[in-house]
Amino acid sequence: MSNKLDCMGMCSEFSKMVLLSDIVRRETSGCIPSSYVRPKNERPNLLDMESSDVSIPLINLHEMDDHQHSLVVKAIGEACKSDGFFMVKNHGIPETVLSEMLRISKEYFKLPECERMKAYSDDPKKTMRLSTSCNVKIEKVASWRDYLRLHCYPLKDFIHQWPSNPHSFQEIVGEYCKRVRELALKLLEAISESLGMEKKYMEKALGKQGQHMAINYYPPCPQPELTFGLPGHNDPNAITILLQDTVPGLQILRNGKWLAVNPLPNTLIINIGNQIEVLSNGRYKSVLHRAIVNKDNERISVATFYCPSYDAVMEPARELVDEEHPRITKAFTYGEYYDQFWNLDLQSESCLDLFKV
Numbered sequence: 001m002s003n004k005l006d007c008m009g010m011c012s013e014f015s016k017m018v019l020l021s022d023i024v025r026r027e028t029s030g031c032i033p034s035s036y037v038r039p040k041n042e043r044p045n046l047l048d049m050e051s052s053d054v055s056i057p058l059i060n061l062h063e064m065d066d067h068q069h070s071l072v073v074k075a076i077g078e079a080c081k082s083d084g085f086f087m088v089k090n091h092g093i094p095e096t097v098l099s100e101m102l103r104i105s106k107e108y109f110k111l112p113e114c115e116r117m118k119a120y121s122d123d124p125k126k127t128m129r130l131s132t133s134c135n136v137k138i139e140k141v142a143s144w145r146d147y148l149r150l151h152c153y154p155l156k157d158f159i160h161q162w163p164s165n166p167h168s169f170q171e172i173v174g175e176y177c178k179r180v181r182e183l184a185l186k187l188l189e190a191i192s193e194s195l196g197m198e199k200k201y202m203e204k205a206l207g208k209q210g211q212h213m214a215i216n217y218y219p220p221c222p223q224p225e226l227t228f229g230l231p232g233h234n235d236p237n238a239i240t241i242l243l244q245d246t247v248p249g250l251q252i253l254r255n256g257k258w259l260a261v262n263p264l265p266n267t268l269i270i271n272i273g274n275q276i277e278v279l280s281n282g283r284y285k286s287v288l289h290r291a292i293v294n295k296d297n298e299r300i301s302v303a304t305f306y307c308p309s310y311d312a313v314m315e316p317a318r319e320l321v322d323e324e325h326p327r328i329t330k331a332f333t334y335g336e337y338y339d340q341f342w343n344l345d346l347q348s349e350s351c352l353d354l355f356k357v
C-alpha cells in the first residue's frame with residue numbers, strides 16, 4: 001500500500017506533460033501514474049484468455065483474381081459473419097511498402113518531444129493531429145498509447161498537412177495510403193458480393209468516402225495488468241485494415257473470451273466496423289477488440305479506417321430487410337454518427353445502440 005502511495009505521489013508531477021511517451025521516458029518508479037489505472041473490474045485479466053492456437057481466419061486474396069473468386073468471396077462472408085475479423089495474405093501491397101510504413105512510424109515517435117508537439121491537439125475534428133490516450137477531454141481513465149491521426153483521402157487534400165519530419169514521411173505514408181485504399185475497395189466488393197449485392201454496393205453507399213489513419217504507438221508499460229493500450233471498443237467506420245509490427249497486443253472478443261490476434265509477417269488484419277453492420281442489416285457484426293500492452297517492448301500499429309463521407313446516409317440495404325430480418329437501425333448521416341462516437345469515450349457499442357430502432 002505504501003508503495004502505491006509513493007507511486008501516486010511521484011507520478012502526480014507528470015500531469016503537466018501531455019504525451020505518454022515522454023512520461024515514460026521520465027518515469028523511474030516502476031509504477032504507472034494513477035490516471036492510467038483501471039478500476040479492478042475493468043482490468044485486462046491477462047490470464048483469462050482463449051487458447052493461443054485458435055485464431056481468426058486467414059484468407060489468401062491471390063485466389064480472388066482467378067477461378068477461385070467465388071470461394072474467396074464466400075470465405076470472406078463467413079469470416080465477417082462469425083468473427084467480424086480476418087487476416088489477409090497476398091493482398092497486393094508489396095512487403096517493402098509495409099515495412100517502410102512501420103519504419104517511418106517508429107522514426108516519427110522517436111523524434112524529440114518539442115518536434116512532435118507541433119502536431120499536438122485534443123480536438124477530434126482536426127484532420128491531422130498527434131494525441132495521446134483516446135479522448136483526453138472526456139475520458140475518466142487514460143490509455144497507454146500515443147497516436148498520430150491523419151486524414152488520407154483524397155490524398156492531395158491532406159498530404160501537405162502531415163509531418164514533414166522525418167524527411168520521407170509524406171512520401172512513404174502517402175504510398176501506403178494509396179495501396180491500402182485499393183485493398184479496401186477490393187474488400188468492399190467482396191463484402192457486397194458475399195451479401196448477394198451488386199459489387200459496387202458498399203462503395204457507392206459510402207458516398208465520396210473517407211480514409212483516416214491512426215498510427216498507434218504503445219510504449220513498454222511497467223504494469224500492463226492495470227491498464228490498456230486501447231480499451232475494448234468497436235470501430236465506428238465501415239472497415240478497418242490494421243498493420244501491426246511483430247509485437248503482440250491486439251485481442252478480440254469471441255464467445256465472451258478475449259482472443260489474441262498475434263502478428264504474422266506480411267498479413268493485414270481486417271475488421272468490420274459499425275457501418276457495415278448497419279448496411280448489412282446486422283448480417284455482419286462489428287466485434288469488440290482492444291490492445292493490451294506489455295513490460296518489455298514498445299509496439300506500433302497502423303489502423304486505416306475506411307469510412308463513409310460525413311454526408312452519406314447510412315441505413316440497412318433494402319434487399320437485406322424482410323420479415324425475418326427487420327431493419328436494425330433508422331437512417332442517419334455518418335457525420336451524426338461520428339460526432340456521437342467521439343462524445344462517448346470509446347463506447348461505440350452503445351453508440352450503435354443510439355441509432356437502433
Ligand code: OGA
Pocket residue numbers: 214216230235242244249250289290291301302303
Ligand atoms: C484501433 C485499434 C488495435 C491495435 O486503432 O482502432 O483497434 O492493435 N487498434 O492497435
Ligand code: NI
Pocket residue numbers: 233234235240289
Ligand atoms: Ni479499433
